[in-house]
Amino acid sequence: MSMLQTTECNPIDELTRKPKSIEQTGVPIRQIETLVLKHLSQTTDADVITLSKQVGLPGNIIDQILQKQKSEALVEVRSDGRFNSSIRYGLTIKGRNLAHHEIQRDGYLGPAPIAIEHYNQLVLNQTTKDIKVTPEILREGLNDLILPENIVGTVGPALNSGRAIFIYGLPGTGKTYVSRRLVRLFDTPVFIPHAVSIGSQIIQVFDPIIHNPVNNQQDNLLLNSGYDNRLVLCQRPEVVVGGELTADMLEVTKDATHKVNRAPLQMKANNGILLIDDLGRQKVSVDAILNRWIIPLEEKIDYLSLSSGDHFEIPFEQVLVFSSNIHPAKLADDAFLRRIGYKINFGPISEENYSSLWHEQCEKHGLKSHSDTLNYVFYRLHDPCNVPLLPCYPRDLVAMCSNQISFYQQQPIITPELIQTVWDCYFVNDEQEVRSHE
Structure with a gap:
């Protein structure tokens, strides 16, 4: 076995x-x-x-x-x-x-390590595959977001599949915002070891920047009480890495200054989510990044090595999410895309969802919106300029209106004239095009 x-x-x-x-x-x-x-x-x-x-x-x-x-x-x-x-x-x-x-x-x-065999069994017994996401759980876990039904219908099954997910779309469609909140859906805590022993070597796994201990931590020294103090009960980890990603981060590294072996990102992310954000903007090539995941995605096992030459394997038990502004077909070949399984396009939202976000942001800033302001936004600004209805715009435009109102000490009401002013500041390159349609 x-x-x-x-x-x-x-x-x-x-x-x-x-x-x-x-x-x-x-x-x-x-x-x-x-x-x-x-x-x-x-x-x-x-x-x-x-x-x-x-x-x-x-x-x-x-x-x-x-x-x-x-x-x-x-x-x-x-x-x-x-x-x-x-x-x-x-x-x-x-x-x-x-x-x-x-x-x-x-x-x-630090605390004593646990054996690599112990770690592997611990990870396998805390898998997210045992937690089934339903539409209700998805909406409740992301209740601060307005999700179109087509997104709910694809993100939920993708999470339940245990396969990697590729989220793509225009900047400002909420890809990263949604991806970083997916870990909320797995609300059961997990045990993270401080360190793992491989032969005579020790790898530090627990990272206080990534791993968040739950409140009911023990401090019980009685032999028959509590759990192994070499473990920390934490929220499921969420590891996010963007343009700073390098190939070394995906391997065991030896800190030359402190002489400590540090676990790679995917080992720290086990039993949680690993989000590779803004794929295509890293210093390392996309091919190198994607090729690194072929075996783990296929076998659900990752093969690692130490500077001493020792080799070992760990479970690949995490939700791997790629997020990019670039269409996946332009980043990866068909063979790799088949291994991912779920490719989810985040596009523009409906006028109804845009309006909901607009009013939500107005309430957040203590503002009221003039009755015909949204019509002006839709039909005098977005449509003529061919600017898609992205979920980032209500947040940014309302915030800029709040800045203007605060500066000029005006009434807390967003008027068409005010939104035109902030629109010209926000879309500075589109000003002449907007004026030509008036």
């Missing part, structure tokens, strides 16, 4: 249970010993409770490690009259030298 296959004997409660022994941690004892030494090197001394919190393992395991290191003359008991309720440990000269050497070799300093 492949290590990426799910099994009935690995439910989520088993995978998140605290280890009761060094063997149950699933990682080499040397990695735990090294982390204890590193944490002790950052302070004068510490007790078992403090080290247990820092390493993320129960006190009985930490105590066992400390006793072994004490016998090896790496740590010693420190007596201090201020601390009479617990034994405190500090590094010997030998221990401090070893800790310094280990930090130079591998700078990771």
Whole structure:
């Protein structure tokens, strides 16, 4: 059986249970010993409770490690009259030298990792495929957006399919805005490990910029209570990358300054959404980006390697979304587009939806709109200039009207004259064309 296959004997409660022994941690004892030494090197001394919190393992395991290191003359008991309720440990000269050497070799300093096999099973058991999106869930999750029915009818099935999604259309049609809110539809939290162990190497996975812990985090040191402290209960991750995307971001990277292996974007996005925004504007070629996803999209497995030469595989369990202003046929060949499955075109909206957005923005800014202002917008501005009804325009134009009203201290009413003024500022290149149709 492949290590990426799910099994009935690995439910989520088993995978998140605290280890009761060094063997149950699933990682080499040397990695735990090294982390204890590193944490002790950052302070004068510490007790078992403090080290247990820092390493993320129960006190009985930490105590066992400390006793072994004490016998090896790496740590010693420190007596201090201020601390009479617990034994405190500090590094010997030998221990401090070893800790310094280990930090130079591998700078990771945090909770103990989980094994790569443990990680893979954890990801597979938290898949978004088990959450079925319905039209009601979609509308409720995106209730701050006005979605045309054709978009509802395509985005929902696309999410349920588990396949990659390609969203394209004109700038300002709400592609990125909608894409970044899709993760709301998967409201169940997931466990993210601080780090993962591959052989003798550690990869840092948890990223405080990407992973948002839920409020009910535990701080329970009892062996039989709570979940494994090497894991963090988080909202499902949402990773967004645009023009700054490089090929290196999709591979394990070694931070040369801190000497820490950092997980690639897709590993951080597992059990959530990875949005590659504005495809076609990256420094790396589109072919290179798309070719990177052929195997993961086909096999649902990603193959990675470390600078040490070690190779490993992880599940590709995320909703991969591409967003672009360029038609997909101009970016990818048919073979790749078949692997994506869902290509969703975000186009202009109806006058009804435009009007709803307009009034919503007026309410937001505390403005009223003159009765014939919208007719003026539709038939004297948009139509003559062949400007499509995009959802960004009500937001921008009403905001500019608010700026004008505030500056001139006028009545909070949007008139045709006012909208003409801001239109000329917004569409500066179309001014003469607008005037020629009056």
